[in-house]
Amino acid sequence: MNFDDTPQEAAFRAEVRAWIDANAPTHLLEGLRSSGFGGLNLEGADPITLSKNWQKKKAEAGWACLHWPKEYGGRGATPIERVIWGQEEGPYGALGGVFIIGHGMCGPTMMAFAAEEHKRRYLPPLAAGEEIWCQLFSEPAGGSDLAGLRTRAEPASDGSGDWIINGQKIWTSGAHYSDYGILITRTDPTVPKHKGMTMFFLDMHSPGIEIRPIKQANGQSGFNEVYFTDVRIPDGQRLGAVGDGWKVSLTTLMNERLSIGSGMSTGFPELFDLCCRIETQNGLAVDDPAVRSKLATWAVRTTGLKYTGFRALSALSRGEIPGPENSIGKLVAGPTMQEIAMFAEDLQGQAGVISDPDIAAANGRFQAMLMRSPATRVEGGTDEILRNIIAERVLGLPADIRVDKDVPFNMIPTSGRA
């Protein structure tokens, strides 16, 4: 057990640090540091442009998607080197937000299932941030129950071998600024639901795609409805075999939990800082035993997650494949962030309602956290689905009883009130 860098790790860290010192957009640092949850404070500049600029610069110097193979735009770095990079990149890492889905989920899925020529064509610009990708999975009929999806892919009648897509996706983050997406569809409604799906990737500028932003509960618009009307996809863009979409999607979802869950913020450092500055009826909040007791619980959850990540990393370095136990990250961080945000509001008393970053304590970060955290507990697998995963896949408990399991998809009832 050793926390210190090995000599190679230390040399790598020094190299990273020197490069970041020489190249990072230092003028953005203060804004990035004070950025809230769900939005970047960049003084009105376009976050996508700034994010793309930074990503491009990193890519040119070989610092993009470090763990990817070199031929696909990465560096072939070890898992530990990737963590060291993350530690050194610090607040600038927030500029990578728009690429998380592409780098964390679409990229790995492409890497596992796309044809070689496609990997060489699409992965390097994805790594370099030149092209942004989105994930077209959830539908009105099914988020948790992803396999309940209804968007159809049918062979084109012209004999070209192309596929014609009709249907609707929902909650698609970043669809409005994405260039490509991975799309899961139903190709055979006459077989049980997990068996009749097929995965593709597609150009988001294809004719027949209509994107409508959805206004979120927190007022922002990060996700969209995406409608498909006779959208054509060449068969060469199929990922995996026809009918194997479920299997392909599991690769994406496992990577999703890894990339969303690891290193997730709980808001504890921000809360601790607030408690050192704000008064309760018993004096400074951090001196109030009732406050301390709550803080301690959130503190140990935060460090516990951090070191769980380190343990996973050690296992990864030994060559172990990351498994369902990684579901723990988001399951702990999401609810903790929400509890922390609520408590921070409580500490601020009446003024806790103010969300204006220029006036509110901590630049309104807690108010932003309060309004964003419900989404964290839903996106990429709800708390309940993550508990199911831990119970079934880590602890080996029986799967939920599924009344729709062996029924052909087109015979499954669609309304709970029927």
Add this chain to the structure above:
Amino acid sequence: MNFEFSDEQKQMATQARRYLADKCPSTAVRAILEGPEPYDKALWKGLAEMGFLGVVIPEEYGGLGLGYLELCVIAEELGRALAPVPFSSSVMLATEFLLAAGSDAQKRAWLPRLASGDAIGTFAYAEKAGAVTPKTIQLSAANNRLNGAKTAVPDGDIADFAVVAARTGTSISLYLVDLSAAGVTRTTLDTIDPSRSHARIDFADAAAEPLGAPGEGLRLISEVFDRAAVLTAFEQIGGADRTLEMARDYALERMAFGRPIGSFQAIKHMLADMYVSATLARSNGCYGAWALSTGAAELPEAAATARVSATQAFQHCAKNNIQVHGGMGFTWAFDCHLFYRRSNLLSVNLGSLSQWEDTLIQRLRARNTAA
């Protein structure tokens, strides 16, 4: 960076687990819980022969001279097995006090006997219900004589000597007392977990020798408690893991409404939450173990972190283990209550959860201010 125990340490854990599976099944724990013996003497002797009582004691004092990571893995196995032996008192506290403050003569007198299991040591601290503070320590020392009483002293009835926190004027000092000396009276107490013995000890002009410099008591206690907190955390982690396994196994076996109870989401989600607590506790424990074994400056906060997390996890897992077992969980015959008892015993060993929570935040604050 590497955040795992080494292969040798894992081997040591396996060896301890095998040994305990053989020598310390739950029938052995019950024998102590239900019978007149205060601890399992044969097991204690056996652990000594394996070298487990002197893991960190230097070889010149009869120990193995290994590090704290080794001791952590042993503590975890003892926690899993609910070993009914005075390990926490003798190894985690008495030994640590001697290593931290003992004179060479004191070390020579006691460490070899602690390592061989021929002597048992303990620490006598609390005097009444409530948090122990410098004010509540009323037992006084003058001219190397102690007067006063200590309560709920772990293994106080079986220990050969105790390290005693005593008032010396306005400060607190530590004394080493031979418990067979004149003026010492011990009374075994009924407790929530009779598999680990506790006693009241009365001192009437009992002879004592100073341990460490006068007035250094609080500093030494804090230092030793941090070390013991990490070790106890591993004992608790062992218990949390074992109760999670018991609950999982029962959930797979027990049928209700025509299906295993483990197929009900209420049970699955309860078990998932137990897994989360146990996992966070283990990760925090590793942080503590690293700090303890390397003497890192972060030890005070790492120890408090490990301690808070492990106490929460063991209590959480032990109580829900009973819930998963239903009515069976509340029978004397099932082992659930053994773990429930132990989890609640360990939760106040070395100071309560709320005190450790408070300590953790004080320490984080001190570090933030210093930074």
